[in-house]
Amino acid sequence: xxxxxxxxxxxxxxxKSERKVAExxxxxPEVAIHSSIATLAKMAEVSEPTVNRFCRRLDTKGxxxxxxxxxxxxxxxxxxxxxxxxQDDGPEAYNAKIFESTIASxxxxxxxxxxxxxxxxxxxxxxxxxxxxFGLGASSAVAHDALNKFIRFNIPVSCFDDIVMQKMSxxxxxxxxxxxxxxxxxxxxxxxxxxxxxxxxxxxxxALTPNHxxxxxxxxxxxxxxxxxxxxxxxxxxxxxxxxVIIDVLATGFTLRRGPKxxxxxxxxxxxxxxSRFDKVDLNED
Amino acid sequence: xxxxxxxxxxxxxxxKSERKVAExxxxxPEVAIHSSIATLAKMAEVSEPTVNRFCRRLDTKGxxxxxxxxxxxxxxxxxxxxxxxxQDDGPEAYNAKIFESTIASxxxxxxxxxxxxxxxxxxxxxxxxxxxxFGLGASSAVAHDALNKFIRFNIPVSCFDDIVMQKMSxxxxxxxxxxxxxxxxxxxxxxxxxxxxxxxxxxxxxALTPNHxxxxxxxxxxxxxxxxxxxxxxxxxxxxxxxxVIIDVLATGFTLRRGPKxxxxxxxxxxxxxxSRFDKVDLNED
DNA sequence: ATTGTCATGTCATTTTATTACAAATCAAAG
DNA sequence: CTTTGATTTGTAATAAAATGACATGACAAT
Numbered sequence: 330x331x332x333x334x335x336x337x338x339x340x341x342x343x344x345k346s347e348r349k350v351a352e353x354x355x356x357x358p359e360v361a362i363h364s365s366i367a368t369l370a371k372m373a374e375v376s377e378p379t380v381n382r383f384c385r386r387l388d389t390k391g392x393x394x395x396x397x398x399x400x401x402x403x404x405x406x407x408x409x410x411x412x413x414x415x416q417d418d419g420p421e422a423y424n425a426k427i428f429e430s431t432i433a434s435x436x437x438x439x440x441x442x443x444x445x446x447x448x449x450x451x452x453x454x455x456x457x458x459x460x461x462x463f464g465l466g467a468s469s470a471v472a473h474d475a476l477n478k479f480i481r482f483n484i485p486v487s488c489f490d491d492i493v494m495q496k497m498s499x500x501x502x503x504x505x506x507x508x509x510x511x512x513x514x515x516x517x518x519x520x521x522x523x524x525x526x527x528x529x530x531x532x533x534x535x536a537l538t539p540n541h542x543x544x545x546x547x548x549x550x551x552x553x554x555x556x557x558x559x560x561x562x563x564x565x566x567x568x569x570x571x572x573x574v575i576i577d578v579l580a581t582g583f584t585l586r587r588g589p590k591x592x593x594x595x596x597x598x599x600x601x602x603x604x605s606r607f608d609k610v611d612l613n614e615d
Numbered sequence: 616x617x618x619x620x621x622x623x624x625x626x627x628x629x630x631k632s633e634r635k636v637a638e639x640x641x642x643x644p645e646v647a648i649h650s651s652i653a654t655l656a657k658m659a660e661v662s663e664p665t666v667n668r669f670c671r672r673l674d675t676k677g678x679x680x681x682x683x684x685x686x687x688x689x690x691x692x693x694x695x696x697x698x699x700x701x702q703d704d705g706p707e708a709y710n711a712k713i714f715e716s717t718i719a720s721x722x723x724x725x726x727x728x729x730x731x732x733x734x735x736x737x738x739x740x741x742x743x744x745x746x747x748x749f750g751l752g753a754s755s756a757v758a759h760d761a762l763n764k765f766i767r768f769n770i771p772v773s774c775f776d777d778i779v780m781q782k783m784s785x786x787x788x789x790x791x792x793x794x795x796x797x798x799x800x801x802x803x804x805x806x807x808x809x810x811x812x813x814x815x816x817x818x819x820x821x822a823l824t825p826n827h828x829x830x831x832x833x834x835x836x837x838x839x840x841x842x843x844x845x846x847x848x849x850x851x852x853x854x855x856x857x858x859x860v861i862i863d864v865l866a867t868g869f870t871l872r873r874g875p876k877x878x879x880x881x882x883x884x885x886x887x888x889x890x891s892r893f894d895k896v897d898l899n900e901d
Numbered sequence: 902a903t904t905g906t907c908a909t910g911t912c913a914t915t916t917t918a919t920t921a922c923a924a925a926t927c928a929a930a931g
Numbered sequence: 932c933t934t935t936g937a938t939t940t941g942t943a944a945t946a947a948a949a950t951g952a953c954a955t956g957a958c959a960a961t
Contacts, residue, residue: 663917664940931934
């Protein structure tokens with residue numbers, strides 16, 4: 330809650346002198362944050378300890394702490410809007426627009442994602458005998474990224490961006506296996522068939538794809554990553570970013586589920602890698 | 616400009632001790648804003664006046680004034696959150712944290728990126744006879760993504776994530792060719808050698824890597840994508856996202872530079888793809 | 902009126918920030 | 932290599948700010 334609003338709201342519960350302080354702050358918060366306790370006390374026509382007491386009443390450690398809090402609450406968060414790039418945009422403009430629209434997509438995805446579904450996905454993944462990540466076209470980059478993350482967990486993981494290999498892999502799958510399908514559109518026929526095949530072989534199918542899409546219908550669990558974007562000219566890039574972040578969330582959930590001992594194990598792996606940084610190629614981390 | 620990024624950017628212009636202060640602040644800004652000048656001086660292992668001088672160098676009235684500014688700059692849209700995931704975080708918590716820290720990285724990268732450098736990079740790319748994207752390990756996903764984008768522009772593009780292929784490709788390069796190297800650390804010896812090789816053959820080298828890193832030194836042009844992050848346990852994921860967005864910015868700049876007729880051409884390609892969506896695999900867009 | 906409680910202010914103390922100056926470091930010129 | 936001058940850095944003194952302890956005063960309940 331914004332500090333100023335909090336003060337406003339609690340005006341009634343303050344004592345006479347404290348209210349004076351509150352009013353002085355509300356009147357000119359910008360001045361208040363740059364004033365010393367003495368200055369502010371003079372402005373509010375109260376004593377210095379009164380100001381201090383006022384600060385503590387608002388659950389802060391003291392006056393300096395309060396100033397910090399107030400200063401932060403005065404910042405107006407830049408609303409990130411999705412803006413389209415125009416032909417006559419210069420580098421400053423399109424750079425800002427692309428970054429901001431990506432940020433907006435992430436923010437929206439953050440709020441849209443259902444944490445209960447995430448939890449279920451993590452449950453399924455931690456119990457999996459074998460995990461496979463499949464994507465086609467641009468989504469294959471996401472699948473590779475996923476492989477890169479999960480391969481560290483020392484469980485059988487695979488990743489194919491070739492439809493034939495995907496199908497073959499599905500035919501060989503069985504109960505306990507998890508297939509993660511990644512598709513921006515959720516309408517690619519080949520991938521829908523892959524999902525079908527996987528389920529026929531009792532594998533569990535998780536899809537990173539828009540809700541209600543054909544692919545979603547064929548999956549056991551859907552992590553909807555739909556990021557509405559201008560697909561007219563430019564590429565469906567934000568959705569890929571969102572997908573990668575979702576993968577990261579799953580990997581993190583996986584790590585946490587494995588518990589502290591597992592994290593220690595990861596730390597050791599990492600330290601091992603660090604030591605050899607200058608001697609050989611680090612394929613995990615570059 | 617966000618204070619933290621300002622500090623990051625001016626790291627080079629500080630004196631030895633001042634840099635220590637800067638690094639201490641960057642390492643834990645939220646601790647810094649709640650510390651006294653004495654505490655911070657101890658953390659940075661410098662004297663108190665040095666901290667004060669550092670603050671003044673950043674155009675503030677003194678330490679308290681600086682703290683206020685820093686505190687405000689730590690606010691991003693949504694109130695600033697603790698970026699680190701803890702063992703006892705539930706799905707809601709780690710989901711939010713991961714998304715928010717990624718957003719914070721993007722926001723910071725947006726402001727750190729030098730648009731003049733972007734412009735130059737786009738210049739070079741549009742004039743290139745041949746473009747190659749190279750990355751190792753996790754960064755190879757970014758290189759693939761770049762290939763995916765640039766291949767549409769109907770110019771010779773390639774992408775290798777194998778060090779031998781990369782070197783062979785460099786040996787065969789010549790003036791007019793552009794090599795884009797992607798590295799989170801900028802310290803991978805093999806990639807530095809690749810840069811060296813490319814330059815020996817008169818190719819132009821663009822690096823997506825932290826400033827002042829060994830790889831950066833060997834490159835003609837550096838797009839610094841350093842995203843400070845907790846690399847202790849979890850993976851350098853945000854930096855990869857940032858790299859992908861930078862690639863997107865370059866691709867967009869490329870498109871715009873080619874002019875309206877080129878955009879028309881892209882639109883037609885896209886329409887062509889749409890018509891066949893349900894019949895065959897769309898390798899470009901899924 | 903009297904007593905107890907709470908709010909407030911005064912003054913002393915402690916903590917924090919700043920200034921002035923001296924020592925140390927470093928680079929350029931002899 | 933020295934020497935010189937400039938710059939950086941730290942030490943110690945000083946000033947400013949915040950907090951704490953305590954006393955006074957206001958007000959309500961008896």
